[in-house]
Amino acid sequence: MDDQNKNLILAVVLSGIVMLGWTILFPAPETVTDPNATVTEVANTDAGQTTAVAPPAATGTAEAPSVAETASASAEAPRIAIETPRVIGSLSLVGGRIDDLSLKDYKTEIDGDEIVTLLEPVGDATPYYATYGWAPGGALTVEDVPGANTLWSVESGSELTPDSPVSLIWDNGKGLVFHREISIDDNYLFTITQSVENAGDAAARLFAYGVVARHGTPERTVRSPVLHEGLVRLSDKELDEEKYKNIVDFDYDPREGGKVSVVSVEANGWTGFTDKYWMTSLVPQPGQSFTSVAKYVEAGNIYQVETRMPTVDVAPGASVTTTSFLFAGAKEWETIKHYQDDNGFYRFVDSIDWGWFWYFTKPIFRILHALHGLIGNMGWSILILTLIIKGIMFPLAYKSYVSMARMKELQPDMEKLKEQAGEDKEKLQRGMMELYKKNKVNPASGCLPILLQIPVFFSLYKVIFVTIELYHAPWIGWIRDLSAPDPTSILNLFGLLPFAAPEAGSALAFLSLGVLPILLGISMWLQQKLNPAPTDASQAMIMAWMPWVFMFMLGNFASGLVLYWICNNTITFTQQYLIMWSHGHRPDVFGNVLRSLRLKKKGA
Structure with missing residues (x-):
């Protein structure tokens, strides 16, 4: 095989490698349908029936939160409407969960009228929701605290708007009275204030939690290694991004009833699920220590993120209050930066997928x-x-x-060298190097x-x-x-x-x-x-x-x-x-x- 044919084959192979690498790094949009997210499966599955014990180092002896709810309970639940300039939906009084939310400013198709749906209740095609509550510890049982199927009563408020918060109340009949106030701003931030009053004769041990649960592996509109969709969380200074396939590979913990990753956060952090343009994140109060949990429950194909507050003992006659936040909306840089700067959500703009070259991406944006x-x-x-x-x-x-201009000028001389060298490649290379040196041209400077x-x-x-x-x-x-x-x-x-x-x-x-x-x-x-x-x-x-x-x-x-x-x-x-x-x-x-x-x- 002569040198010319060898060079041709080499050039073709190298070009193929370049094109293959390009398509891997910059793939064109490809519609993907996930076979796991079937309507029948998610509609008939109880969501996250966990009875595990949370890590003792983080939460004492209290039990892990349960988010179990049946589709029938969700469909029959009384609801309170949610409406702001930018979102519309409702929250369920069964479980007090935020499970119905659509974004007014964004349409699914540029010429369509359908707006983007972010959160959906159990019983819909792709359940995705947030819920809050208290998990029992000590002598308390799951019946003593509000759970996923607890029917809350409205204490005040008939519609959740930026000007009118909603207050819910539940009495366990054994001396503990639970309150939950939910408010929302003009954008995408819910504020959830939970409190418990102990009117009984004995101290009550329990901890507050927040959960975002997602049934089924979400469908991806594009398949690209440069796009992150899945878990995104900040634990103090550590940013963690895990795709859904990686969450499934977490180590199984029988105490949790699923595959989990547990991180103790000392002061600042948040956790949630991110899509290409949308995100749902749990954000505790800045400075608040908590336990960040990412979980996969195989029964039902459910992904969960949780924030567990430290376990507390509520003495008779005393009360405890905790406040946290829920971001559910579009990943708009200006909005997210506002929450970072004005609400103190540490490094919240890093929830946007800036990529490997973030030191270029951020200033360019x-x-x-x-x-x-x-x-x-x-x-x-x-x-x-x-x-x-x-x-x-x-x-x-x-x-x-x-340099390239001068090389262009040398083109006639290079053609002469090529004619003089003939098939002697070594002679041609020596002549070219001498020509470059004589004319002070660096052929590599253009790279x-x-x-x-x-x-x-x-x-x-x-x-x-x-x-x-x-x-x-x-x-x-x-x-x-x-x-x-x-x-x-x-x-x-x-x-x-x-x-x-x-x-x-x-x-x-x-x-x-x-x-x-x-x-x-x-x-x-x-x-x-x-x-x-x-x-x-x-x-x-x-x-x-x-x-x-x-x-x-x-x-x-x-x-x-x-x-x-x-x-x-x-x-x-x-x-x-x-x-x-x-x-x-x-x-x-x-x-x-x-x-x-x-x-x-x-x-x-």
């Missing part, structure tokens, strides 16, 4: 958010952000562009800006892919959702033909290029024309195909990301063109293209 506040359009904000990033990197890129752009591009990808601020955000014309792929398709001539484009995930979706992906391919191709061609014919052929390969690879990416890449390529092309011009090289890119087309036409 801050700039993008500020630009959006000034302009009011995310598409134009992305374009201006690209200009800012290119401006910051220009001093470094300048040296690279100068540095590209390497620096990788974490920046990855960070911007995270921002556009994960943050809800891009959700259903329009730009211009046909781009009405920057978080979704370009809806146009070359297969129906961009809407001129009377049939729809292939749906995402279908066999033809890969070929269904929209306007933006095609512009991306053209911008990459034009930029490539300014760079010196590889001396090896096989490598040159592979490089010639790369713009079009990437055009298809990025075809189903978010429009906002493709928009950034087009803008980035256009600015790079302009900068490089002007720098080459200033150094005496006159790149005739468009003339070369026209001449190439004319030659092909004559040959035909």
